Amino acid sequence: MIRNFRFYAVLLFFIWSFSAHSFAQRSKNRMFRDGTLKELNELAIKQEKDFFFFIWEDEDDALTVYYRDTILSNRQISNQMKDRFICVSAQSTSEIGVSFSNQLRHTEFPAMMFVGWKKGDELYTLEGRLEIDQVLDQLERVEYRKPR
DSSP states (O other): OHHHHHHHHHHHHHHHHHHHHHHHHHHSOTTBOOSOHHHHHHHHHHHTOEEEEEEESOTTSHHHHHIIIIITTOHHHHHHHHHHEEEEEEETTSHHHHHHHHHHTOOSSSEEEEEOTTTOOEEEEEOSOOOHHHHHHHHHHSOOOOOO
16 A cells, blocks of 8 residues: 555656646747857857847846746747847856856846847847837847848
8 A cells, every 4th residue: 555655656746747847848938049158159150140138137036027927938029039139048147147247247137138249249228127019119129230
């Protein structure tokens, strides 16, 4: 009897773990790229795309959650952004977050900034609490520069 209980308890745990992992993978925003800063920079050069950085300090911060779960998970926004930019999401204390802060002298988070791949210059910043239609409007204003 105890042996059966252990078996079912272990089986239930594995099923729960697998389903939780599957849910986390599905909910991960696919527009964001993984990799080191060097790898992402090489990709930007190869694809001739500028960067979009979403740098956050506390993943439970209300504005961070709002942008991550509402704005950046919107299909129309994410499709436009992944077609035009190398999109990166990172915590402010990570290698990418620290480099972002040092190079662009940015210390307020969450930060959402479009950065040119060629010179590393700021192209545009999204600030404040914007709605989906406002972000789409802002995306139209971002200068899309491809090198000649």
